[in-house]
Amino acid sequence: MAEAYLRIDGITVEFPGVRALDGVSFAARGGEVHALMGENGAGKSTLLKVLSGVNRVTGGQLWIGGEPIVFANAREALRRGVSIIYQELTLSPNLSVAENLLLGQLPVKHGFLDRRRLRERAMAILEELGEGDIDPSTKVRDLSIGQQQMIEIGRALLRDARIIAFDEPTSSLSVQEIRHLKRIVSRLRDEGRVVLYVTHRMEEVFEMCDAVTVFRDGRHIRTHDTLEGLDHDTLVSEMVGREIEDVYGYRPRERGDVLMRLEGIEGRGVRAPVSLEVHRGEVLGLFGLVGAGRSELMRLVCGVERASAGQVSFDGTSRRFGSAQQAIRAGIAMCPEDRKSQGIFPVASVSDNLNISCRRFFKRWGGFRDPARETRNTRDYIRQLRIKTPGPKTPIANLSGGNQQKVILARWLAEEIDLFVMDEPTRGIDVGARRDIYSLLYDLAERGKGVLVISSDLAEVSSICDRIGVMRNGELIDIVPREDATPERLLGLALPA
Amino acid sequence: MNDKAATQSTSPVEGRRGLPKPLRTLLDTSGLIAVFILLFIGLSVLVPDFLTGRNIVGLLLSVTLIGTIATTMMMVLALGEVDLSVASIVAFSGVVAAMVTSTSGSVVIGVLVGIAAGAAVGAFNGFVVARFGINSLIATLAAMEFVRGLAYITSGGDAVMITVPGFFDLGSASFLGLTLPVWTMIGCFLVFGVVLNMTAFGRNTLATGGNSEAASLAGVNVRRLKIMVFALQGLVAGIAGVLLTSRMGLGDPNTSQGLELAVISACVLGGVSLSGGVASITGVLVGVLIMGCVQNAMGLLNVPTFYQYLVRGAILLLAVMFDRWKQTRRAGG
Amino acid sequence: MNDKAATQSTSPVEGRRGLPKPLRTLLDTSGLIAVFILLFIGLSVLVPDFLTGRNIVGLLLSVTLIGTIATTMMMVLALGEVDLSVASIVAFSGVVAAMVTSTSGSVVIGVLVGIAAGAAVGAFNGFVVARFGINSLIATLAAMEFVRGLAYITSGGDAVMITVPGFFDLGSASFLGLTLPVWTMIGCFLVFGVVLNMTAFGRNTLATGGNSEAASLAGVNVRRLKIMVFALQGLVAGIAGVLLTSRMGLGDPNTSQGLELAVISACVLGGVSLSGGVASITGVLVGVLIMGCVQNAMGLLNVPTFYQYLVRGAILLLAVMFDRWKQTRRAGG
């Protein structure tokens, strides 16, 4: 067995009010893909930020190649051969793809930017990432989130680092992109690098990783040096500290009247007219590859963008929403897919993030808000969704990625409305909390609401939905009832013919 | 303009458990309040005549203009926008109020028309910013020029005299020893403190400043919100302008040049973020008071003019540096 | 300050395939260039004496100060920061140059010390912003006060006369009919155009302005970058100040009040984003020229002062509105 190249020795990291890591120790070898797992807020991202010199430790020691290391900043870590793909995108939106890829090491000739080499190196790495059709001079803001994520990965690869860490890289990638990523990861392993891999997806662990370390509440629970003999349930119970039998826990129920009917909707991102019905008491899934136009369809319906054709009738009356506000007032809310740019108010508190919309139900004296009820509401959801936060007043930016996502979900779950449109609701959320969220969705349906879930997680849509619409390339291909929704069938419909 | 750092301020702390809760909160909320308290104690002890009733009344009166307008500027900044036209609005509404009062002979009409003129400019700013998506710095810079021009044209360039004596009473009417302008300022601090913290409108303003796309998706009518906030700013600047005119006894189209920078810096000194989403009314109050106290004390100490520049610059810098230092120390410990 | 909208500008267009490529690019890059071209043609036709050699030379000369400083202000804004102290630096370095030249008798020493004074102020600004994470608006506002105070103290409040005749030649030395200040401005546009687009430094500046955390995580030395950009700004403002002094024949501590706003608005008019990460040197050039042309034409047309305010405000607003309109139309079509 090779000597451990990276050793984490009793690392402790504290933030005001939180001990994010508490004396964590484990080691990772070159030539191994080492999974890091744990609930949201367990401390995975914090650990990676220790490796990259962003987070300062309050105790413990990092060893790389047998040497004790203290990084003062990200630059030093990069120089020492540590490269991280962060959970949140860290790109400069107005620079080109090529510039973003090589940021921090832009090629220079005679003191000037060497544009030819810049382009060549960018094209080479894009090819390798399977994104050869992206023009390196495109601005990053014009790419889809999945493509942006691939740019992040490419940037890390260009560092030629000995230690390379991925923080939930697949949460916004398409099926094809994930396939490429897997290829890249195994190549990195074959080259003898240390690969750390944070994910909430079990199947990825078993498929790609050689070892796994489990965290809970900032503490190291266990490191499995090999996955042989390790089963799914053991891993889950190590992570969440309890048994979870069936994550999806589907509960059948009666379908009610038609709540919303779409007829011939067309518009940006939706190429062929879409017609669809959502019933009360139903969980309707929308599956498709990333980029299939599912979010776009719902943006047209919910008034975020104008549809060029078609009719929406909601609760029996024909509607045309001019803004999200109108849709919400009428009883449709949409939880957006991109948490960072469309969801959170980073500097505001958890409570403000959660109550932004639903506080209209508890206004007093003609317009004043009711802070006590807001706080109570927040506490309720902190409990129900196991949101890990020091309190309702903590700025949401201090929460872990998954916990931020839970807050945004809670924003909509707290709504008193009829139709809930959830775009990739469980992105980045741990197994235990996913179960809780599914259960809340069933509750809503049981109370006669309609629920529409957009998801790229095949297992998820096929397990929690009553019917699944499949979109491909801006077109609604088919609607499959739960009974017929085998993963093969869904994927077959979603993949380009 | 990147002040992400400033956003890490308000989180609870482990240590200091020993201190009484209000004091702890105070120290944690803002290093700036501590700066102000220290400064105030220091000035009271070291500067003769500083802590006298008359001087404090004078000090309050001297900050009314900045203070009153800072309350709505706080809202505008919280929204992630900026308003450079306030000084011009002050001049314009003052001139209009003086003219209309003199021609109509009615103080009420004059005052109302003056204030309405301010609110109209504000609403127009909001409309341009919200409807056309014009950068507010440019839009209000344009308004700053345009409205100053209107003030000159309305008045013919010269101070406008007021013939109706009742008009002067506005500025000097006093209650519990404080005059109307001071009460107006206090009122604005209360109202906008409540609006910011206790109403959905205020929270929506902060949310929009934090992430306007997310706010719009969360059902906030961003466009209407912007128009309203700018209109409020215009309204308050209009009130301030009318009161100034009444206090000074003349509608001066030249007045208050450079006021916008003073107001914005009082806000920023008070911890309001220029990138939006962060604001606190106590912060703004303290920002205004620090600036007012320093200026007042320099007057009392007879600091030579040229050195006043140095002192103002240095105090401004030291105050924010102290604030930052407290934050990092807290984050570090 | 939210100008996300403005960032949607430069995406390629489907239509207009018919037009020759350079023209298409021109129209697509910025509606503002179109605004400028239309404006220029309009003025040439409608305003007598506008399109004459000597008027154009005079126009260029009149924008040298704003134009020169706008090139580095563009860098500062691209970085997501702002610098309010430029006008004070202009005054201070001019006064210093005048004093040192007079006392040392050497033009070279005077000029160098004056410029160095400007650069030192800039570097100090950068240090405060980068090292302590102080909001640049406040830091440079403090510097604006402080440095203006230094200028007054250095000069004793009176303008400093220059006794060494060689000093005047700097401002009036001319080559191909253009004087040194004009050439300096042209030089700055070239240099900073190249720096912004053709060097790693320039791209890192944009990256930092776009997302400073990201840049720092990617290994950009953000702190050093900020210090350098601010130092450059100080250096260029220093040069501008020395040239102004030489042109005027005296170092005036009162000079150029309000210049910072004019420079910033020329940049923003030219499409530079206040939230950082977006800048273009042609945009800034056009912004400066639009402002200069309007002012010049108003002089030629003998527009009464008060109406000049209205015209300036209106032009500013119309120019950005036209630009936005072009963008949305393009995005829509």
Place this chain on the structure above:
Amino acid sequence: QDDVKIGFIVKKPEQAWFINEQDAASALGEQKGFEVVRLAGEDGQQVLSAIDNLNSQGAQGFVICPPDVRLGPAIANRAKQYGMKVVTVDDQFLGADGKPMASVPHLGMSGYKIGQQVGETIAKEMKARGWDPQSVAALRISNNELPTAKERTDGATDALLDAGFVEDNIFDAPQQNTDTSSAFAAASPVLSKNGRFEHWVIFALNEESVLGGVRASEQYGLSPDQVIGVGINGSGAAFAEFSREKPTGFYGTIAVSSTMHGRQSADNLYTWITEDKEPPANTETTGTLMTRDNWQQVREDLGL
């Protein structure tokens, strides 16, 4: 000679004073058949641009009130380059030697002298009210950044001292602007600090600033008969004050005829251009005391 065009460049184009001057010049132009181009020159840079601009329009000369008197050589130089004639109004150019530039004809009032007139007026009124100099303090609202402002307040100070004012009783209130509210802000602490004085006299560079001081004295609780404020100019601010129902601490102002200044300086330049008759090197004008009692008469006399 046909087609005469002259410029009229002023340092503060928004001020009533300069508007009057330019208006008077334009009116004369209309009457005599020449064109007056009105331009702003708020700092050296703008002045030079304005001159360039005049040159582009083919003007033969200009009247100027410079933003800084030390700009004289640079301005005169530029004018010579273009072959334009220059006369100054209000503020006279200083040469490199620090002395007035005799080569450029000037018309105006000396800032120092007008200041003296303020001081003398105050002293006289103090005596008339029978104040004991020991119990009188002076509020000098200063603006040392502006050379003209300093000249005027210096003149007033010297005149007061000559009349036996106690030097230690003069207090500076430095204002940051030249308007009422900045003077108010500057004056307040000075009054608070020197509560022991029963009587105050107030002077400054202009009427607006003196008014700010007077407002501060009222705020502080001084009654009108405890205060003597004397301003300079004779503009709307003074008229506004005089037309109040009750007298205030604003006793009077030294009014100067801006109309006459504008008209006369433009005429001098016009004659110089058309008849090649150089105007007198220095025409000094004086001010007239304007008080609550005579303001309408004086206003009419001076054509304000």
